[in-house]
Amino acid sequence: MKTKDDVGIKGYAGYVPKYRIKPEEIGDCWGEDGKTMGRGLRVESKSVPSPDEDVVTISTQAAKWAMKRAGIKGEDLEAIYVGSESHPYAVKPTATIVAASIAASPHMTAADYEFACKAGTAAFQTCMGLVSSGMIENGMAIGADTSQGAPGDALEYTAAAGGAAYVIGSEDLLAKIKETVSYTTDTPDFWRREGEKYPQHGGRFTGKPAYFKHVTNCTKKLLERTGNEPDEYDYAVFHQPNGKFPVKAAKKLGFSKDQLEPGLLVTHIGNTYSGSVPLGLAATLDQAEPGDKIMVTSYGSGAGSDSFDIEVTENITDVKEKDVPTIEEVTSNEEFVPYSVYAKYRDKIEGGR
Amino acid sequence: MAIARFWREIKQRYKGIGVKCGNCGEIFFPPRDICPECRRESYKKMDEYELNGTGEVITYTRVEDPHPEFEDLCPYVMAIVEMDEGVRLTGHIVDVDYDDIEAGLEVEASMRKLGEDGPEGMIYYGYKFWPIDSRRGE
Numbered sequence: 001m002k003t004k005d006d007v008g009i010k011g012y013a014g015y016v017p018k019y020r021i022k023p024e025e026i027g028d029c030w031g032e033d034g035k036t037m038g039r040g041l042r043v044e045s046k047s048v049p050s051p052d053e054d055v056v057t058i059s060t061q062a063a064k065w066a067m068k069r070a071g072i073k074g075e076d077l078e079a080i081y082v083g084s085e086s087h088p089y090a091v092k093p094t095a096t097i098v099a100a101s102i103a104a105s106p107h108m109t110a111a112d113y114e115f116a117c118k119a120g121t122a123a124f125q126t127c128m129g130l131v132s133s134g135m136i137e138n139g140m141a142i143g144a145d146t147s148q149g150a151p152g153d154a155l156e157y158t159a160a161a162g163g164a165a166y167v168i169g170s171e172d173l174l175a176k177i178k179e180t181v182s183y184t185t186d187t188p189d190f191w192r193r194e195g196e197k198y199p200q201h202g203g204r205f206t207g208k209p210a211y212f213k214h215v216t217n218c219t220k221k222l223l224e225r226t227g228n229e230p231d232e233y234d235y236a237v238f239h240q241p242n243g244k245f246p247v248k249a250a251k252k253l254g255f256s257k258d259q260l261e262p263g264l265l266v267t268h269i270g271n272t273y274s275g276s277v278p279l280g281l282a283a284t285l286d287q288a289e290p291g292d293k294i295m296v297t298s299y300g301s302g303a304g305s306d307s308f309d310i311e312v313t314e315n316i317t318d319v320k321e322k323d324v325p326t327i328e329e330v331t332s333n334e335e336f337v338p339y340s341v342y343a344k345y346r347d348k349i350e351g352g353r
Numbered sequence: 354m355a356i357a358r359f360w361r362e363i364k365q366r367y368k369g370i371g372v373k374c375g376n377c378g379e380i381f382f383p384p385r386d387i388c389p390e391c392r393r394e395s396y397k398k399m400d401e402y403e404l405n406g407t408g409e410v411i412t413y414t415r416v417e418d419p420h421p422e423f424e425d426l427c428p429y430v431m432a433i434v435e436m437d438e439g440v441r442l443t444g445h446i447v448d449v450d451y452d453d454i455e456a457g458l459e460v461e462a463s464m465r466k467l468g469e470d471g472p473e474g475m476i477y478y479g480y481k482f483w484p485i486d487s488r489r490g491e
Contacts, residue, residue, distance in 0.1 A: 015488075018448045018487075050426070050447065050448070050465075051425035051426055051466070052426060052445075052447065052465040052466040052467070052481070053465060053466065054466060054476075056464070056466075056476075056478060057463070057464050057465050057466060057478065060367075060464045061463055061464065088476055089476070097367075097478060100363055100364075100367055100368075101367040101368065101464050101478070103368060325488045329488060330488050333448065333487050333488060344425060345425070
């Protein structure tokens with residue numbers, strides 16, 4: 001997909017709930033060696049939303065901060081797309097509630113997206129298209145989740161909560177998105193049927209034919225299109241279902257661990273699903289300098305990947321001076337909870353009051 | 354809560370929009386149609402005014418015998434917060450240890466779930482407060 005010269009990011013911000021649970025706690029409940037499990041997944045803790053937090057509240061907080069960074073008002077946004085697989089309503093858009101909360105309503109378009117963990121980057125591409133075509137000046141793309149894992153399922157070790165919001169426009173960009181490509185197939189690696197509370201997954205099938213195939217093919221296509229080599233990038237962000245997959249995919253593609261490091265959040269906050277790549281990119285932008293190049297590849301089960309070739313502009317310096325917390329600051333306020341509290345917060349106790 | 358009533362109050366609950374008396378300049382939240390001081394002088398002069406969302410705790414308490422809507426959050430903290438504009442609101446204080454709260458604590462509004470009409474019903478969102486520094490690495 002060819003982009004116009006000037007389309008990119010004007011503002012960004014992320015939000016992650018305060019609560020955390022460690023793999024040891026989860027393992028203790030189910031008679032498993034949680035510590036070893038966590039070590040295997042390279043996850044030391046994961047975020048847990050409070051009962052009064054959901055995709056609407058996470059998106060709203062991130063959106064408010066992103067607008068502050070961009071220096072725009074709600075009425076300057078002409079489109080809002082929220083990507084998630086845990087929208088609070090099955091029917092009634094998250095995006096309209098977010099739009100009302102940031103005073104973007106009513107002269108705008110809005111919709112919710114769902115594509116497992118890559119719904120957020122699908123929202124990026126939609127906003128880019130609308131901006132590139134001249135249909136809108138500014139759009140907002142959000143990726144956020146409060147992901148679900150059935151009690152006792154391996155997903156419980158990683159399924160976490162968080163999200164990030166991006167203002168996409170064509171002027172005053174802090175980073176240009178120079179190219180985007182996608183790679184999409186019908187791959188049944190992970191799903192949740194309508195009306196079901198928890199997802200099902202194909203276990204090891206989620207690896208080679210799913211995550212790795214899509215992430216590597218999509219990234220390779222981006223490199224081919226741009227003519228860039230992996231070492232020309234200062235940073236790389238890959239979807240992070242656990243701490244192992246992105247490192248392995250990066251290595252296979254020729255990216256180093258150093259390039260991944262700033263955006264590798266999964267170790268402490270877990271897999272934030274649609275929030276994963278948007279948060280990883282936000283943490284990377286927090287550290288980026290003018291001229292830095294960032295390669296981004298998301299992954300969503302079902303399955304598909306979106307890759308982006310991003311170049312940071314000199315505006316990043318001004319944006320950093322605005323009073324908006326960095327991802328490191330947002331995630332630094334943490335409180336660890338036992339499995340019992342986690343089960344209550346995630347509505348896993350049947351018949352509870 | 355009735356759907357229509359909540360819908361009418363969305364601006365207040367999501368954005369903290371009150372009114373400012375066009376006659377004396379006093380700010381009110383929740384909005385009023387008439388300024389109690391200026392009375393008829395304020396008629397049709399009560400303009401929408403958005404609170405900036407920050408204020409300080411005046412007084413607070415920990416609730417251990419919760420309202421049925423908030424049982425999942427028990428124990429939780431309720432406070433009276435004086436906003437920068439002078440109006441006082443009642444709201445939850447979230448994401449903070451009770452021992453770290455004191456009168457004068459600077460807080461900011463953040464949107465949270467206030468409740469829902471059961472698993473099938475509408476979800477109500479609105480402002481709660483957290484310490485202003487709680488997400489700034491301090």
